[in-house]
Amino acid sequence: MTTRTQRLQQAIADTGHTFQGPILGGGDYVPVVHDGDVAYVSGQVPRVGRKVVVTGRVGGSVTLAEAQQAARICAIRGLLLLQAQLGDLDRIARVLRVGVYVQSAATFTQQSEVADAASALLKTVLGDAGAHTRTSVGVYQLPKDASVEIEMTVRTRPTASGTA
């Protein structure tokens, strides 16, 4: 039986990237606000270290598969930020809402399929707690020409006991 941390490490390994050091943001905001038993995670672009690794319009210069990879990296960043904030991924009681923004070409309509890659990762790592509501839209531009941006809201619990 694996832990959430082990499954997150596997998901990271599957991307072919390494995430070392602090997760860097790109503006005058904080990555996570943990307020009572709800934690809000700022919108994450597919940044690894200092570099946004998937840029361009999905359905144009960026394929669906590349956008799905971007979505996974955004979700991984969110989980790493929550892990740093909460001390333990097992303190995530439930992912409440995920917002997925896809920088889209004019005729690209598979935003849900891009978002599914992030949703599947959250369920793989967190189990039933990873099932969430979601809003996916196709936007015109994202910061740093990122192909995908993902924000999350989660409910937390005081201790990490009793999770698989």
Add this chain to the structure above:
Amino acid sequence: MTTRTQRLQQAIADTGHTFQGPILGGGDYVPVVHDGDVAYVSGQVPRVGRKVVVTGRVGGSVTLAEAQQAARICAIRGLLLLQAQLGDLDRIARVLRVGVYVQSAATFTQQSEVADAASALLKTVLGDAGAHTRTSVGVYQLPKDASVEIEMTVRTRPTASGTA
């Protein structure tokens, strides 16, 4: 005096569509997360049965009136999902926030007028509890070429007593 359920049925009849069987979604997420006394509803497109019935760019191939019809269908789907989750529409204490995404032509700026159709429906069905905060934006693309997508967050109460 009518009930919320009766008023929702009237709103459905006014669309000319029937909503039978479960409300189907389009991805790897859940339609509603009910957490404590807050329920989050995933972004809804104007899908009736398996078919998205209003597609295309608003202000282009889609008129304002057609987009308003789409917005009403999105709001109806949200209410039907909440009814299924909560067991009774009377358990909605307050609509907290509505997010409205309009797939817009390049010069279309009446996103608020599109959203107003959903807002009016929520107030008609729910009364004062249907008054909400709202964010309306014009996006470049929506899943399945949908013309409108609407998400909702509502506060719930344990029982359905005392509502009109």
Add this chain to the structure above:
Amino acid sequence: MTTRTQRLQQAIADTGHTFQGPILGGGDYVPVVHDGDVAYVSGQVPRVGRKVVVTGRVGGSVTLAEAQQAARICAIRGLLLLQAQLGDLDRIARVLRVGVYVQSAATFTQQSEVADAASALLKTVLGDAGAHTRTSVGVYQLPKDASVEIEMTVRTRPTASGTA
């Protein structure tokens, strides 16, 4: 030592605009829902009185500096609405989340830099309570051709004691 109200008045003066009378919205929704200890603020465009004062695409007819001014006006409107609803800005315990929508030209990717102007203003006025999570995206159109739209969610406290 200055109060939050004084610092907001200074921020308003810095815009060169005056905000007198009620803050007007543009649709069939309410400006703020205060539910328990969370207040939701509807998406604000840079409207002063009845007029949206910054319109057009950022990176096109609108410069980064003009968009930053628009972002500040949106944030000021949000704070004025919260002040009216709560009676005192000191009742804001923490800004939880800020959503920033920038009506962007096709190749404009500095949405974060636009949003930073609003974020800095919130921190200037509210101090540590103004630090927030944020999601910034570039949308295709905004209501009334507004260049920027900003929504906020804040946690409140029952009384205004103990704030700087």
